[in-house]
Amino acid sequence: KNEVEQSPQNLTAQEGEFITINCSYSVGISALHWLQQHPGGGIVSLFMLSSGKKKHGRLIATINIQEKHSSLHITASHPRDSAVYICAVSQIQGAQKLVFGQGTRLTINP
Amino acid sequence: GAGVSQSPSNKVTEKGKDVELRCDPISGHTALYWYRQSLGQGLEFLIYFQGNSAPDKSGLPSDRFSAERTGGSVSTLTIQRTQQEDSAVYLCASSLRTGLTEAFFGQGTRLTVV
Numbered sequence: 001k002n003e004v005e006q007s008p009q010n011l012t013a014q015e016g017e018f019i020t021i022n023c024s025y026s027v028g029i030s031a032l033h034w035l036q037q038h039p040g041g042g043i044v045s046l047f048m049l050s051s052g053k054k055k056h057g058r059l060i061a062t063i064n065i066q067e068k069h070s071s072l073h074i075t076a077s078h079p080r081d082s083a084v085y086i087c088a089v090s091q092i093q094g095a096q097k098l099v100f101g102q103g104t105r106l107t108i109n110p
Numbered sequence: 111g112a113g114v115s116q117s118p119s120n121k122v123t124e125k126g127k128d129v130e131l132r133c134d135p136i137s138g139h140t141a142l143y144w145y146r147q148s149l150g151q152g153l154e155f156l157i158y159f160q161g162n163s164a165p166d167k168s169g170l171p172s173d174r175f176s177a178e179r180t181g182g183s184v185s186t187l188t189i190q191r192t193q194q195e196d197s198a199v200y201l202c203a204s205s206l207r208t209g210l211t212e213a214f215f216g217q218g219t220r221l222t223v224v
Contacts (some may be wrong), residue, residue, distance in 0.1 A: 033213065042217035043201065086153065097143060097166060098203075098213065100153040 003027050006087050006101035014109055019074040021104045023087030026068065033098065034061050034072050035086040043086070046072070077108045112136070114216035116202050122222045123192055131187040131219045135204030142185050143205075143213065144169075144177060148198040156200075159185060192223045 004025045013019055023032070034046040047054050047061040049070075054061050058077075063070040074081055087101040115134040123129050135142050144156040146169075155169040159179045170176070174193075179185040189196055199218040205211040 035215075043203075043215040045212050045214065048212050088153075097155045097158050097169075098145070098153075099155070100145075102152045 002102070003099050004087055004089055004101040006085075006104050008104060009102065010105045010107075012107045012109065013077055015078055017077050017108075019077050019081070019106065019108075021072045021085050021087075021106070023070045023072070023101055024068060025070075025087075025089050025099075027089065027099070028092040029089040030092050031090045032063055032070050033088045033090070034070075035088060037084045037086060037103070039083075046085075074106075079108045079110050082107050114202055114204050114214050116200075116216035116219050118219060119217060120220045120222075122224060125194060125223055126191055128188065128190045129192055129221065131189075131200050131221070133185045133187070133202030133204075133216060135183065135185070135202070136214055137183075138206065139204035139214070140182065140207050141205045141211075142179060143203045144185070144187050145201045145203065146198045147201060147218070151198075153201070156187070189221075192221075194223045197221055197223045 007022045031048050031050045033048050036044045036046050049061055049063050058075045060073040084103045084105050086103045088098040114136055117132045140161055142159040145153050146156055147153045157164055157170055157177050158166045161182045162179050174190045177187045199220050201218045202216045203213040205213045
């Protein structure tokens, strides 16, 4: 079992829909990161959080430390949101290196 | 530049040749990480630098892989006697320090071993 599990692996939705991507982890963490990777592009950090909730534009990230679970929400989704979204955790032990989930491939159709 | 810079962006090499991949982190970032993303696979950790030292090399897949960092800045990942299974995108990330700080990623080097 991977230390970081994401669901779903693939998600296709229509423009305007509310999107939720889930991430569960099994190790002690100091922070959880949500990353975005566009096709052929590099990786962009969307959020880093260790508790509660953060919001940036149409993106919202939440984390429940007790349940070891985080969600990434996208409101009013748009085709430009199409990308791979990756959950990663910084372990308490291990020099803060990131352990990654397998990613969720999101496709938003117009 | 303002971001993490990696070079080359693409590299095609023949099996058995050595390659060097370069990462230029954001100025002032003391922590530097190398990750690898193989086709159809997730991202995996290779090595981490704090300053010029590498406290964690646990992700390097074999002794053909090595990395160094000089002057607390530029890092080079070297792969000797490349094999086809080394084909992947090699990503570098830097952060201000270890701990609860955001990681900034480069665009990656796509390595193809033929």
